[in-house]
Amino acid sequence: MTPPLPSRSKPSSQTGNFLLEVNGLQKGFGGRPVLGGVSLSVPRGSLFTVLGPSGAGKSVLLKCLANIEKPDAGRISFEGRTLDFRDPASRDSFLRRCSFLFQGNALFDSLTAFRNVALPLEQTTSLGRGEIRFRAMEALEQLELGDYAGHYPGMLSGGMQKRLALARAIVTRPEMVFFDEPTAGLDPLRRNAVFAMIAKYQALVGFTALIVTHDIVEALVASDTVALLHQGEICFYGTPDEFASSAHPVVQSFRDSPAALRSTLDGLRGGEVATE
Amino acid sequence: MVGSVGSFTLDKVRGLGDFALFTGRSLGAVFATRRLWARVARALYEQGFRCLPVILIVGTFTGLVLGLQGYYVLNRFGSEALLGVLVSLSLVREMAPVLAALMLVGQAGSALAAELGIQRNSEQIAALETMGISSCGYLVTPRLLAALFVFPAQTALFVAVGLWGGSLSGSLLLGVDPGVYWASVQRAVESEDVRECLLKAVTFGLLTISICAYQGFHAHRIRGATGARAVSSATTKAVVISSIAVLAADYVITSFLI
Numbered sequence: 298m299t300p301p302l303p304s305r306s307k308p309s310s311q312t313g314n315f316l317l318e319v320n321g322l323q324k325g326f327g328g329r330p331v332l333g334g335v336s337l338s339v340p341r342g343s344l345f346t347v348l349g350p351s352g353a354g355k356s357v358l359l360k361c362l363a364n365i366e367k368p369d370a371g372r373i374s375f376e377g378r379t380l381d382f383r384d385p386a387s388r389d390s391f392l393r394r395c396s397f398l399f400q401g402n403a404l405f406d407s408l409t410a411f412r413n414v415a416l417p418l419e420q421t422t423s424l425g426r427g428e429i430r431f432r433a434m435e436a437l438e439q440l441e442l443g444d445y446a447g448h449y450p451g452m453l454s455g456g457m458q459k460r461l462a463l464a465r466a467i468v469t470r471p472e473m474v475f476f477d478e479p480t481a482g483l484d485p486l487r488r489n490a491v492f493a494m495i496a497k498y499q500a501l502v503g504f505t506a507l508i509v510t511h512d513i514v515e516a517l518v519a520s521d522t523v524a525l526l527h528q529g530e531i532c533f534y535g536t537p538d539e540f541a542s543s544a545h546p547v548v549q550s551f552r553d554s555p556a557a558l559r560s561t562l563d564g565l566r567g568g569e570v571a572t573e
Numbered sequence: 574m575v576g577s578v579g580s581f582t583l584d585k586v587r588g589l590g591d592f593a594l595f596t597g598r599s600l601g602a603v604f605a606t607r608r609l610w611a612r613v614a615r616a617l618y619e620q621g622f623r624c625l626p627v628i629l630i631v632g633t634f635t636g637l638v639l640g641l642q643g644y645y646v647l648n649r650f651g652s653e654a655l656l657g658v659l660v661s662l663s664l665v666r667e668m669a670p671v672l673a674a675l676m677l678v679g680q681a682g683s684a685l686a687a688e689l690g691i692q693r694n695s696e697q698i699a700a701l702e703t704m705g706i707s708s709c710g711y712l713v714t715p716r717l718l719a720a721l722f723v724f725p726a727q728t729a730l731f732v733a734v735g736l737w738g739g740s741l742s743g744s745l746l747l748g749v750d751p752g753v754y755w756a757s758v759q760r761a762v763e764s765e766d767v768r769e770c771l772l773k774a775v776t777f778g779l780l781t782i783s784i785c786a787y788q789g790f791h792a793h794r795i796r797g798a799t800g801a802r803a804v805s806s807a808t809t810k811a812v813v814i815s816s817i818a819v820l821a822a823d824y825v826i827t828s829f830l831i
Contacts, residue, residue: 363703364702364703365699365702365703388705389705392702392703392704392705393704393705395703396703396704397700397703397704399696399699399700401695401696403695403696403697403699403700404697405692405697405700406695406697416704416706417704417705417706419607419608420606420607420608420704420706420711421607421704421705421706469704
């Protein structure tokens with residue numbers, strides 16, 4: 298059973314001026330509901346993080362927003378206009394103003410770093426070759442990959458691949474970038490570096506970022522707004538400070554999971570001492 | 574029992590409809606895909622240049638065997654002079670389009686299915702779609718356009734080397750006069766035969782490349798298999814279904830044109 302919403306469900310300072318609004322989004326697979334009516338509003342220019350344990354439906358939510366999965370019900374609005382993904386014009390217009398950074402980067406391994414970054418410009422704009430070259434190199438240099446333009450993704454390190462994926466995401470100058478578990482499988486230092494990179498380029502380029510992750514510490518430090526997805530529903534929505542002080546039981550259990558682990562381990566160690 | 578047969582049939586009919594839509598969407602994307610010709614050139618290289626050795630080798634051996642078998646059959650009736658007729662008509666009407674298509678399926682088609690399957694697995698296809706790029710237009714359309722040129726060209730090459738192989742075994746090894754052999758080839762092959770040959774080549778090209786692309790593109794839908802296993806299943810299905818489709822389409826075209 299999903300716990301009730303906390304009394305303060307929206308960050309007071311950011312109500313209004315939302316770039317993306319989701320209302321009652323539902324999605325299931327084989328009769329099993331994954332998203333049970335998700336509603337959230339992403340303020341323009343913010344770094345918005347959706348937290349949640351594995352299997353909570355975070356990636357499915359993001360895929361529904363990026364039209365990779367078709368929602369069963371619900372409404373998605375961008376700049377106040379309801380999106381109709383069945384209408385190719387509405388869908389393409391939305392997709393060209395957004396970018397998606399995949400968990401595994403989804404780089405084209407048969408294309409060089411330069412061609413990877415230039416591809417969305419070549420295929421979705423009518424820019425000339427010179428302008429495409431300029432913008433692709435500009436994005437690569439912003440991400441400190443200018444010297445690797447001729448390298449294939451397989452020749453780059455994991456961190457460089459992540460930066461290359463971000464360069465490809467920002468080259469079209471999107472208004473919104475979706476990040477799917479950008480720090481999955483990384484060590485704590487690299488996790489920090491990835492969040493710092495996202496925050497830096499979000500400030501530099503000015504896009505609105507929607508990140509789904511289960512890395513609570515980094516998310517709370519870097520984000521402007523946090524939502525917690527639990528059993529397919531948003532059970533908390535607020536600022537990182539509000540999240541840190543929330544008395545909501547799901548928020549508490551998610552937030553205090555390291556302390557709970559420490560307590561369990563201490564108990565086990567105490568038991569061992571006692572039996573000895 | 575009846576329920577499962579019905580469900581199986583519905584599933585197959587749905588699959589056929591989906592395949593038709595996929596092919597239609599890919600062909601329709603010709604006018605909507607930017608910088609298409611650079612990718613067509615790459616597909617021409619993959620299907621054409623890289624498959625040349627196999628076409629040359631198989632074409633030569635097919636001609637050699639036809640010359641050898643044909644000579645001994647015709648020799649029973651004292652008709653060795655008709656060896657050119659037998660080799661050329663066998664090649665032009667049936668063997669060249671079918672065998673060239675099967676060779677191209679084995680080399681270019683399987684590679685295409687595996688490549689698209691891996692791209693599906695690594696979310697490259699999803700990445701294209703989130704960029705607002707038509708994944709069919711970008712990945713499949715150039716291959717289909719290239720097949721329209723490559724399959725007839727490779728079939729013509731297969732015929733040429735097959736005729737040469739037939740002349741090699743018939744004239745050089747078994748003593749049929751080369752002049753008689755080539756004159757009978759010239760007499761036997763008519764424009765309708767060439768038209769039938771090219772029609773088959775184009776049909777097989779479109780059919781096999783779209784089947785291979787469809788299987789690879791939808792590798793994630795394969796039941797009971799994920800990851801590398803899904804890619805291998807998709808590639809196997811692509812080759813098997815394409816090969817059956819070539820033989821079935823050959824029968825249908827031949828029965829209409831004969």
